[in-house]
Amino acid sequence: MKSNALIRSMFIAPTAGAPMRSIEEIELIAHLGISGDRYANGLGAFSNTTPAKMRDVTLITQAGITQANDFLSERHHPQFTAAETRRNILIDGMTPLGLNQLVGITFQLGGLKLLGVELCEPCQRPALLTKKMNFMEAFANCGGIRASVLDSGKLFLGDRLTLL
Numbered sequence: 001m002k003s004n005a006l007i008r009s010m011f012i013a014p015t016a017g018a019p020m021r022s023i024e025e026i027e028l029i030a031h032l033g034i035s036g037d038r039y040a041n042g043l044g045a046f047s048n049t050t051p052a053k054m055r056d057v058t059l060i061t062q063a064g065i066t067q068a069n070d071f072l073s074e075r076h077h078p079q080f081t082a083a084e085t086r087r088n089i090l091i092d093g094m095t096p097l098g099l100n101q102l103v104g105i106t107f108q109l110g111g112l113k114l115l116g117v118e119l120c121e122p123c124q125r126p127a128l129l130t131k132k133m134n135f136m137e138a139f140a141n142c143g144g145i146r147a148s149v150l151d152s153g154k155l156f157l158g159d160r161l162t163l164l
Contacts, residue, residue, distance in 0.1 A: 005094035005161035007109070008062055011083050012037040020083040028112055030152045033057055034088060058120050060087040060144030064096035068138040078132040080139075087120065087144050091161055096142035102163075103145055110159030113150040120144040 011020035015038050026034050033040035033056040040056075060082070069079040082090045089109070091099060102116035122139035 003094070003161050003163060005091050005098075007089055007155060007157055007159045007161075008092040009082050009090040010155065010157065011088055011090075013086075014038060020086060022083060025154055025156045026088075027154050028057065028149045028152060030149050031056070033149060037088065056149045057089060057114065057147050058087040058144055059089045059091055059099060059147060060085055060120070061094050061096050061099050061142070062090055062092045063094065064099070064139070064142030064144065065090075067096060067142050071138045072134060075134070077134050077138075078130075080130065080132060080135065084130050084132070085139070085144070089155070094161065096144075099145055100141070102147075106150065106164055108162040108164055110153070110155045111151075112153045112155065113164070114147040115150055117146045117148050120146050 010023050010026050012023060012026065012034055013020045014036060018038070027036075029035055029040060062082070065080065065082055065085065072079050100119060103118055104116060106113055106115050108114070120143050122136040122143040124136060
């Protein structure tokens, strides 16, 4: 099924707490994550949590960030950039609800299949790292999803998200 959703930005960080770096292409490794990213390297802030949680890749929508930043702006709080959300892939052309509905669904990003696993509920980590508060409240229901990587290969800016 065709979709207008596409990759607007992509981010990785090599270790926990390191700034997210914007990149134009990423290599996904099936059932592991993004080559060079903290969670694929086992160096993420939550890499050793028990019980273990799938952290291959995270996606968030531009509309979700805009919605959260509008909430923050109304309260005169600092806004968050896409990189500051600590999510890996920014999707344009999709609502937060549309992305949330991919939990439990196999979808295609570029030429690769992913499985939406769970909502990426907002936590305090982005707020603590940026020293900007209210992340959890602002990003409720629009914090994105975690997805399992089913196919290895590369993703590029502009690649489309397609519902299978």
